[in-house]
Amino acid sequence: MTQSARRNGRPEVDRSEGFGERLLGHLLDRAHEMPPQLIAPLVAEEVHAMGGRDVSILLQDYEQIMLVPLSGQGLTVGAPVPIDGSTAGAAFLRTTPVEQPLADGTRIFLPLLDGSDEVGVLVLTLDRIDDDDRRLLRRLAGLVAEMLVTKNAYTDLFLRTRRREPMSVAAEIQWSLLPPLTMTTPQVAVAGILEPAYSVAGDSLDYALNGDTLHLAVIDAMGHGLNAAVLATVAMGAYRHARRTDVGLAELYAFMDNAVDQQFGPDQFVTAQMMTLDVSTGYLQAVNAGHPAPLLIRDNKVNQTLESPGTLPVGFGGATPLISTQQLLPGDRVLFYTDGLVEEHTRGGEQFGEDRLVEAVERVARATGSVQETVRGLSHALMRERAGITSDDATLFLVEWRGTSPRG
Template sequence: MADSERWPDKAMVDRSEGFGERLLGVLLDRAHEMPPQLIAPLVAEEVARVGGRDVSILLQDYGQRVLVPLPGRRLTVGEPEPIGDSHAGMAFLSATPVEVPQADGVRMYLPLLDGSDQVGVMALTLDTADDDDRRLLRRLAGLVADTLVTKHSYTDRFFQARRREPMSVAAEIQWSLLPPLAMSVPQVEVAGILEPAYKVAGDSFDYALNDDILHLAVIDAMGHGLNAATMATVAIGAYRHARRADIGLAEIYAFMDQAIAGQFGPEHFVTAQMMRLDIATGHLQWVNAGHPAPLLIRNHEVVQRLESPTTLPVGFGGEKPLISEQTLQRGDRVLCFTDGLIEEHEAGEEQFGEEQLVHWINRIERAEKRVRAVVRALSHALMDERGGATSDDATLFLMEWRGGTADHLAAVD
């Protein structure tokens, strides 16, 4: 089809500003220079223009247990909403709007999505809601999420709102290092979680989607506190530097190894798991440098450990590692985790162990659907099962391969 047949003549298209464009455009036009504290009153004003009231912006806390209200002029600030047992939490975990009829109208909970990462939830009340309201408010919520993510780098207020308890300096460093906790595109979805959220030090993860290749790494630096956080920072920095140089997994391992040994000496190390997934074919490659073997989940059940030759932890000068490979089936999930998850135990008692981990994975996989919901539920269930013990960091990173393409998202209907 020729472009002239596909697209009408510019003069024939109505390019005048409609109500919806004007509503969203005000926020978009002003966001560039807007101080962070003025986002709240502008959003409340925007919602009021479609007949909405009682606006709340709820952000996920660091422990991924509650949605906490963001203070701000013209916002309704109530109590935190539990993620696992509230309408706001339902909208957050499902990434879909939730509507709750009330005596004075309908309360709407709209997920705040920055890309596919759930930032939080925007709640508001309308007298009634039709499809035009739903479409406009869904788009407004997306724009609000993007604005919050952009402005969070300019202020401490969003960080402060998300904290439910004091945070260690080591944890402060680690949280500043992390990528978004979740990402979802048509071919693949990933999510990660760190425990203890406010005291984590040596554990971290990183990922990047470069064209059809998903790169990911999970690391665990030896020790505790600032020393571990510093080592983890160097390890992740070295991983990113090497990954962006477009070299193979074996070469990435060697570069990280040299960086840790050169900076900290031969008595220090970082265990690591580095992976590459071709999201077009499902071909998975990985290097295991002292980590527990990842688990392959198929049809919501653990079917095998992804055994592989292990090389020495990063920093110990190991030989060139062997690359392990596995072809995934559509819908397969791969769970990476650090040893703190299975080695925790109370004094004089047995370690938590991988058998219990597998039991809980199978149980939660049958109850939850989305990758992020599974990771969150699994981490919290394991923490509760271990009696809240957190003598070591514990990290989970889950990915699901779906296959297919995303080309349809680049086409304008």
């Protein structure tokens, strides 16, 4: 600490590269055996040590509408902050730090990114800020995000913070099975959203990036409530098991079909889309088992509907499915969705339909940037057009092939 330099009555703090390494190392060392409820206060303590103040940690709620503050000693806790129209929300959506000048310093909003999965926003105030500070804060935010994700496995604290409504048992099951809803790499980006967030039951999605192959699945189990959630759990578990044995799409479909049939018999089924994308070439292969056809979006317009040969829903014992193919161009996006989105009714009582979906997709695509921002904006726009009515689960899953090298 430089004792000779002072600002606003507070001593200046050394935030050089060496200081930053020591601070982050100290934080990491202390966090290893720290109870989950003390992680956020520990972060506040370390931020204060680097000269920061008014520290808040904001987590995204399940509906992706608000950023909700974590409570704890040393943290500034206020009301939830809307993602749309707020400075914290801008940092969250753009995954870029935002600085807000104040009379006595600078308020900094830092996205909390675990890899590319967006956890929330770290907010703090510094008397002054320079490039050393910015570098240190970016690294600090990355470490905080990873600590929150790691400790989340040991506690309900962070999940409870994110909840703004009671959650059904079916939704509890579904959320516990989901992968991170965003992933971004130089070659490909994905983002998904499920609604209604607190009572979703039969819809689910999954993906895995194995080498150059991105595996994707969207499913919709018949029925509602707990039975649909259990059906979806078996189907998704069978999908993951088969995928991890490295079988092709036709064999994967057969394995899922057999698992659902053996467990539930012929009276229950799951519609599904299973896909693989070669992220080095943009070559997409898909099996459609009774699902709405996905939309190909090119230059912010719906270029075509990706129709494919029909296959019976999973659980009906269908024949070996035909696999459809599509060559994507760099920048192409493919939107997968469940029928709850288009079969819902509008304010006037008419079925929402695919034409309205296409109009909304193109309108939102022009006004947004990242896949996460687009899929979130589309979900909320569609919810507004349906006057908030969701009588069935609705899922959106957006995939963008970027066509660049891993080192791009």
